[in-house]
Amino acid sequence: MPDTGTQWSTTIRTPDQRLRVFVSSTLVELAAERDAARTAIEQLRLAPVMFESGARPHPAQAVYRSYLAQSDVFIGIYGDSYGWVGPGMTVSGLEDELQRAGHLPRLLYVRSPAPDREPALGAMIDRIRDGGESAYKKFSDAAQLHELILNDLATLLAERFDRPPRDEPPAGVAPPTPVTALVGRDDDVDRIVGLLDSGDRRLVVLTGTGGIGKTRLALAAMRRAAADRRDGAAFVDLSAITDARLVPDTIAQTLDLVVQGRENALDALRRRLSDRDMLIVLDNFEQVLDAAPVVADLLQHAPLLHILVTSRVVLRIRGEQEWPVQALALPPAHGEPDALAQAPALRLFVDRVRDVQPGFALTEQNTPVLAELCRRLGGLPLALELAAAWMRLLTPEQMLTQLFGRLEQQGTLVDLPDRQQTMSRTISWSYDLLPASAQALLTRLSVFADPFTVDGVVAVCSTDGADVIEDLSALMDSSMVSPVDRTDGERGFQLLEPIRRFAAARLTDPDHTLGRLHGHVLDVLKAADTRTGSQDLLMRRLDSEQLNLQVVLAWVGRTGQPSGPLVRALGDAWLWMLACGLLRQNAELWKQLQALPPGGLRTDGDRLAMQWLTANRLLNDGDFDQAGALIDQMMPHARRLESPGRLALLLTTRAITLPRGAHQHAGQLFEQAQELARGANDPLVRGYLLSHHGLLSCVDGQPARARDQHRETLDIADTLNDANLHAEAEYELAWDDLVLTDPVSAHPHLVAAEQGYRRLDHLDGLTRCLGALSELAVQHGEHHLAVRLAGSAAAAREQIGLTPWPSVAELEQRTTDGLRATLPDDVYRAQFDTGRRLTVQDALAEAHALPGHP
Numbered sequence: 001m002p003d004t005g006t007q008w009s010t011t012i013r014t015p016d017q018r019l020r021v022f023v024s025s026t027l028v029e030l031a032a033e034r035d036a037a038r039t040a041i042e043q044l045r046l047a048p049v050m051f052e053s054g055a056r057p058h059p060a061q062a063v064y065r066s067y068l069a070q071s072d073v074f075i076g077i078y079g080d081s082y083g084w085v086g087p088g089m090t091v092s093g094l095e096d097e098l099q100r101a102g103h104l105p106r107l108l109y110v111r112s113p114a115p116d117r118e119p120a121l122g123a124m125i126d127r128i129r130d131g132g133e134s135a136y137k138k139f140s141d142a143a144q145l146h147e148l149i150l151n152d153l154a155t156l157l158a159e160r161f162d163r164p165p166r167d168e169p170p171a172g173v174a175p176p177t178p179v180t181a182l183v184g185r186d187d188d189v190d191r192i193v194g195l196l197d198s199g200d201r202r203l204v205v206l207t208g209t210g211g212i213g214k215t216r217l218a219l220a221a222m223r224r225a226a227a228d229r230r231d232g233a234a235f236v237d238l239s240a241i242t243d244a245r246l247v248p249d250t251i252a253q254t255l256d257l258v259v260q261g262r263e264n265a266l267d268a269l270r271r272r273l274s275d276r277d278m279l280i281v282l283d284n285f286e287q288v289l290d291a292a293p294v295v296a297d298l299l300q301h302a303p304l305l306h307i308l309v310t311s312r313v314v315l316r317i318r319g320e321q322e323w324p325v326q327a328l329a330l331p332p333a334h335g336e337p338d339a340l341a342q343a344p345a346l347r348l349f350v351d352r353v354r355d356v357q358p359g360f361a362l363t364e365q366n367t368p369v370l371a372e373l374c375r376r377l378g379g380l381p382l383a384l385e386l387a388a389a390w391m392r393l394l395t396p397e398q399m400l401t402q403l404f405g406r407l408e409q410q411g412t413l414v415d416l417p418d419r420q421q422t423m424s425r426t427i428s429w430s431y432d433l434l435p436a437s438a439q440a441l442l443t444r445l446s447v448f449a450d451p452f453t454v455d456g457v458v459a460v461c462s463t464d465g466a467d468v469i470e471d472l473s474a475l476m477d478s479s480m481v482s483p484v485d486r487t488d489g490e491r492g493f494q495l496l497e498p499i500r501r502f503a504a505a506r507l508t509d510p511d512h513t514l515g516r517l518h519g520h521v522l523d524v525l526k527a528a529d530t531r532t533g534s535q536d537l538l539m540r541r542l543d544s545e546q547l548n549l550q551v552v553l554a555w556v557g558r559t560g561q562p563s564g565p566l567v568r569a570l571g572d573a574w575l576w577m578l579a580c581g582l583l584r585q586n587a588e589l590w591k592q593l594q595a596l597p598p599g600g601l602r603t604d605g606d607r608l609a610m611q612w613l614t615a616n617r618l619l620n621d622g623d624f625d626q627a628g629a630l631i632d633q634m635m636p637h638a639r640r641l642e643s644p645g646r647l648a649l650l651l652t653t654r655a656i657t658l659p660r661g662a663h664q665h666a667g668q669l670f671e672q673a674q675e676l677a678r679g680a681n682d683p684l685v686r687g688y689l690l691s692h693h694g695l696l697s698c699v700d701g702q703p704a705r706a707r708d709q710h711r712e713t714l715d716i717a718d719t720l721n722d723a724n725l726h727a728e729a730e731y732e733l734a735w736d737d738l739v740l741t742d743p744v745s746a747h748p749h750l751v752a753a754e755q756g757y758r759r760l761d762h763l764d765g766l767t768r769c770l771g772a773l774s775e776l777a778v779q780h781g782e783h784h785l786a787v788r789l790a791g792s793a794a795a796a797r798e799q800i801g802l803t804p805w806p807s808v809a810e811l812e813q814r815t816t817d818g819l820r821a822t823l824p825d826d827v828y829r830a831q832f833d834t835g836r837r838l839t840v841q842d843a844l845a846e847a848h849a850l851p852g853h854p
Contacts, residue, residue, distance in 0.1 A: 019047065020046055021075060023037050024075065024101070026094060039146060040150040046153070049067050060086070069217070072104065073105050074106045076106065077109050077113040078094075078109070080118060080119035086354065111620035112344040129612075138354065140350075144347070147182060149183055153221070155177050157195070158177070176237075176719070183328075184329065189439055197228055201823055205310075206311070207313070210382070210426040211380050213325060215284075225308075226279060229277050229278045229829055231277050234281070236251050236256055237284065241288060244416065255269075267309060270297070273302040274301055276302060278305060295309070299411050313478045327379035327380050330814035337362065337364050343374065346370060348373055349373070349388050353391045357575050369558075376497055384461070385398060389479040390513035390784075407423045430480055431480070440498075445475075446503035446506065447551065448495070451493060452494070453491065456520060457469075459523070460516045460517050461513065478729075481495060482495075482496065486544045516797035518556070523571055524541060525566075525573050528576060530802070552566065553596070557596050560597060561600065564600065567613070574612065583799065584620055613632070615630045644676045645677065645681075645685045646688060648784075649689075652692055652693075655670050655673070656692055656806070660810045684722065690712050694710045694713065697709060697813070698732070699850040702793060710736060717729055726756055731768060743780060746776055762798065763800065773847040774789040774816075778819065780850055785850075795836040796840050
């Protein structure tokens with residue numbers, strides 16, 4: 001190797017001499033935070049130096065002072081405790097460590113809030129603040145502290161421990177130093193660095209829509225990966241240029257490379273980088289895509305060179321490894337505040353709110369509101385940061401109400417580049433780079449509220465003279481459309497909510513596209529023929545279009561379009577609506593149906609379909625008398641207009657609504673329904689008819705007949721692959737065996753029913769399982785458990801407004817009457833109240849202790 005003449009001004013360390021980072025904190029109180037600090041230090045391949053209590057041949061003071069003397073960086077972590085003041089000391093060991101680290105670069109972190117902080121520690125923190133020599137950052141938990149240390153330590157190393165330049169410095173322009181913590185991206189950083197370190201991936205391209213955090217992620221990956229490159233790393237900002245011909249000059253200028261003689265900038269880069277083992281980050285490449293061959297050229301001429309690119313569009317060159325940067329994971333729609341707070345999107349939002357509102361904390365009241373805010377913004381980091389800045393003035397509820405308007409007010413964060421001052425400007429940056437046909441497609445895609453498929457795009461958005469698939473590919477390439485999972489397993493795509501709103505504002509003829517969405521939703525509903533049962537795929541396909549259905553319902557109601565075709569299709573999809581809880585008084589979809597103008601129902605068939613849905617809604621909400629009266633009102637028109645299968649279903653529903661004790665009348669209705677169903681060629685109707693007729697037989701003291709009916713129900717369910725009917729049949733077979741006092745045979749049926757209802761997320765079915773399990777517990781002599789299970793079922797039903805069918809209520813009432821007769825009243829009440837405090841899941845877990853449970 002030739003001698004370059006380079007003179008190094010520092011000692012050349014052997015490989016085992018890593019920089020030592022001393023961690024100062026109390027031990028027990030901050031154990032989790034110490035572990036987080038250790039992990040962050042080791043993640044940067046540095047050596048943590050941590051004083052631990054225990055037996056040793058030297059006094060504690062001598063140990064930590066010796067450790068400090070051998071350390072290169074000091075990290076102080078402070079919570080509530082000031083620590084122990086040793087013999088002959090005027091300050092605690094914690095403060096002594098801080099004072100003795102005055103010669104070292106210091107990173108200090110203070111936990112907040114800390115209402116129980118000892119006064120001595122509070123005074124020490126005040127002295128740090130007032131002294132002005134060191135600043136400190138606040139953290140709320142170990143996870144946040146880990147991210148702060150990881151970023152701050154990397155920045156400090158870049159500033160204080162950068163190795164001396166060679167005769168030709170690899171980087172003449174310092175990369176931007178982030179002033180905020182990187183939240184929720186640890187896995188991304190690890191995997192991107194892993195790609196760069198793998199040896200066979202020398203070009204990694206981070207793609208994603210504007211504001212997704214590509215640059216921030218690239219900077220974090222660069223700082224990590226630079227440690228493994230002999231010649232370090234360089235950051236090249238391309239945001240100021242739009243002429244691809246200027247890219248080589250911009251890279252050369254960043255690297256302080258001087259073009260010599262007749263060579264051009266690309267020649268100089270080839271010459272100077274040919275033996276360099278380094279990483280170059282090219283930021284904002286999307287507006288100079290024609291320079292992609294330059295990237296390929298450099299990689300060919302510099303075998304040790306690695307390039308990390310951020311771009312809203314892929315480069316489309318060989319060897320390119322795309323890494324799509326996704327939005328931050330969102331809080332779930334339902335969950336406890338502690339679980340919601342763990343979502344990366346909410347963690348980032350809270351971190352940025354604390355920048356403008358120190359001491360801000362999540363509470364049971366504000367957590368669900370802020371979780372909804374994060375969901376509306378789709379986890380887009382820039383949108384979250386712009387929204388967080390407004391929290392210095394607005395409450396969470398006010399911010400949620402004014403959300404998208406506030407995101408369009410510039411100047412919220414003045415240090416952001418002009419293109420990121422508002423969400424519209426950020427999205428326009430990508431939109432303006434699209435061809436006109438792709439721009440038009442983007443606006444039409446804004447009508448989709450659910451993830452869409454390619455077939456859906458063709459059905460709703462295709463136009464004459466445009467290749468909609470090619471335009472969709474262009475939108476994917478530019479990160480305006482993102483891939484996403486759909487409930488039905490189809491390949492899905494979506495617009496993040498800020499992009500969807502941007503596109504919707506530019507849709508010039510929304511009624512035309514919404515009309516085509518109406519047709520698409522109708523086709524999906526018609527494909528889910530009730531005669532095929534609640535087949536899993538069909539039900540999941542309807543699930544995947546539910547929000548689109550709500551968009552169409554709103555459009556039909558707003559524009560006065562005929563609503564009959566949609567209502568009739570929904571009437572045929574009654575089973576899906578019932579299973580999903582959409583036929584409840586407080587369900588959003590039902591509210592939309594109820595609000596449709598009556599004039600939109602233009603035929604008797606339309607009005608019958610609406611009455612059928614209303615009857616199911618009343619039945620579902622336990623208003624059996626009204627449901628029965630409405631069916632009686634429908635029957636004359638239904639006999640004239642409806643098929644034998646629908647008539648059989650109406651008679652079955654009427655029988656279900658009859659009060660307890662009206663067994664003879666119910667039996668007559670079931671027999672009439674059976675006659676109609678035999679000639680209807682509708683196995684689903686026959687299956688549900690047998691299911692409910694069998695329940696009546698069971699209640700009426702004919703469990704053997706009921707078992708035959710329910711076995712036939714199970715056969716139909718299996719033939720149709722109907723998961724809901726299968727679970728119902730297993731539940732009913734369990735009751736048949738329980739009425740026959742055969743708990744051993746009943747148990748496996750209940751296990752199968754519970755598993756089926758769990759897969760369907762069928763809470764009504766699970767509460768019915770609790771009622772049957774209560775009777776099973778009685779037959780096993782577990783009377784206290786039986787009462788608790790009944791109490792849990794009652795509480796769950798009250799909470800969400802569930803009312804069991806009269807036949808089910810009669811069976812369960814027999815169980816509770818027996819328990820009241822067996823147990824003292826105070827014991828019964830105590831066990832019942834205990835059960836009311838159990839969730840359905842907890843109660844089912846207790847029932848699993850019964851004999852015979854797998």
